[in-house]
Amino acid sequence: MTILTLGLNHKTAPVDIRERLTFGPDVIVGALRGLTEQTPVDEVVILSTCNRTEMYCAIDGRDTEGALRNWLGRFHGIEPQLFAPHLYAHEDREAVRHLLRVASGLDSMVLGEPQILGQVKAAFQTACDSGSAGRMLGRMFQHTFSVAKQVRTDTAIGSSPVSVAFAAVSLARQIFSDLSKQTALLIGAGETIELAARHLHQHGIGRIIVANRTVERAHNVAQQFDGYAIALTELASHLPEADIVVSSTASPLPVLGKGVVERALKQRRHRPVFMVDIAVPRDIEPEVGDLNDVYLYTVDDLQGVVEEGMRSRQQASEQAMEIIEVHTEEFMAWVRSLDAVSLIQDYRSNAERIRDQMVERAQRHLAAGKPADEVVCQLAHTLTNKLLHSPSVRLRRAGREGQSDLLDAANELFQLGSGQDATG
CATH class of the missing domain: 3.40.50.720 (NAD(P)-binding Rossmann-like Domain)
Structure with a gap:
């Protein structure tokens, strides 16, 4: 699943454009529903303030940016070419980093201002209430709130006067x-x-x-x-x-x-x-x-x-970015782990299906009067062959074709040639 952020802010768009693309409290729920129904997004959170309008999306497919841009134009009755030059788009790692910077006050007009975190929390809560925020964005925003709190606690980003x-x-x-x-x-x-x-x-x-x-x-x-x-x-x-x-x-x-x-x-x-x-x-x-x-x-x-306050906050922002970089990678590691979780689930399901078939066959043989020790040995032999058949065929082909990377991966995965006991 891809994370996509599309939006504009006080750095990229003049106030007359920002004003025309805001989502007021009276339309935000309808907008969230419209996005999930009329565009390819699976999850979405809309953050709309006087200085920014941003859509944080979780999507399965590609080519979503154009669909979001067109939807935004239709919703506000504005031709996309009028605001498209002011938009920015971030994917995956950059989208996560951007949200962490926004919630920590590093992307605000006044560096380190605290109000934006409350606005981000309110935007996420509205998305949750409307059903447009799911597992991916839920994890990302909760992670963001934790990081923003750490930035406030561990740096002086909001403590020095800047007005x-x-x-x-x-x-x-x-x-x-x-x-x-x-x-x-x-x-x-x-x-x-x-x-x-x-x-x-x-x-x-x-x-x-x-x-x-x-x-x-x-x-x-x-x-x-x-x-x-x-x-x-x-x-x-x-x-x-x-x-x-x-x-x-x-x-x-x-x-x-x-x-x-x-x-x-x-x-x-x-x-x-x-x-x-x-x-x-x-x-x-x-x-x-x-x-x-x-x-x-x-x-x-x-x-x-x-x-002096501005200098102090600038120094604190550098410390904050170090925190953000670490936690961006932490979240992306969790995202990557989702692929492994799905693969493990599929692998286990396949193994359990084979196991159930073999157990059912063994039970039939026992019911037919075959000796138990013979049935157990046959069960173990057949189960081993079925579980190892597909990997063995693929590894032999890799050997013939010189695919050493696959052989190395198999050696690492199954811990072969490491001298370890298989039961250890």
């Missing part, structure tokens, strides 16, 4: 060891603020307040993370509550001045405040950094943390 928002939260965790007792005030409602809110929420922040010029936008961000929204005009009244302040607006002028922060510190009785100004131009007056009990970082301060 400004991640770096800000990492620094906050160094200052406040227990975020569950802290309140974060996030100023702005753009992508960076949303990402910071996500990281804070994942690390158990006690409360989140989102301030924005448009309260509705602040509310859209806050509700995702059990926070609440305020207008920028309310900053002064809520600032004393904040242990962590992250600001990223498009304001041409600072939104937090030294005087406002001084008053907030007095109300806080000088409990320390961690502030991160990600905006360009700055949202927080530089003089705020001169105040006691304020730890103020700018985007330039964090950039060094981000660059």
Whole structure:
């Protein structure tokens, strides 16, 4: 059986192509069934995210790539020639290696990001529920989850900050060891603020307040993370509550001045405040950094943390690839063993059929009154001849034709000329 992966991602296709080829939750089950019914695939898992659409298939035949490409076009109502140049295809070993890289975060837009593993698990579970994942893909995906866990455990692939928002939260965790007792005030409602809110929420922040010029936008961000929204005009009244302040607006002028922060510190009785100004131009007056009990970082301060994080993750990715190479070969060894299992089963079935025939003949001879010792000797003699007939004929032919490789294989298989006792 062949393993085939066909797909595209953020490296090979622009966003407008990726958007047109995604599978939403409402169509994924129908798509899985359509693939198994309308193409030569026996098993299939579809992984569809904002950055990739991939079909992992187990097939018995060949020429499946074209059938999958045409099916993908029909399903989404797109001519295949529009997206075909953006597709990649991997078979067997390369398909396994690709899945291990994807699940470990090595193929992501942000190196080492952890969300993709959950998405891979969800895709596999959907395939299992729909009946499109069988023995081959089941073993491959379970193997993948184990390897991805090992990569996370044995390397630093996900521990170093690689975004400004991640770096800000990492620094906050160094200052406040227990975020569950802290309140974060996030100023702005753009992508960076949303990402910071996500990281804070994942690390158990006690409360989140989102301030924005448009309260509705602040509310859209806050509700995702059990926070609440305020207008920028309310900053002064809520600032004393904040242990962590992250600001990223498009304001041409600072939104937090030294005087406002001084008053907030007095109300806080000088409990320390961690502030991160990600905006360009700055949202927080530089003089705020001169105040006691304020730890103020700018985007330039964090950039060094981000660059160091990228270097650290790159080194970790090299370690991760060593793990992946080992486990790719481990899985392929299991796949190769399936051929041997089938061969052994056939060989045993043939031997057992001959055995049953000989036993039945012996029982008839015993019933006819022949001496038991004569029947046993005849049974052993006939059974030996029948079991050895076909291999003997084939080996004699190999000798005549000079097929030394077959003779060597037989010698290895039957351990002939090794001096070993056949019963040992």
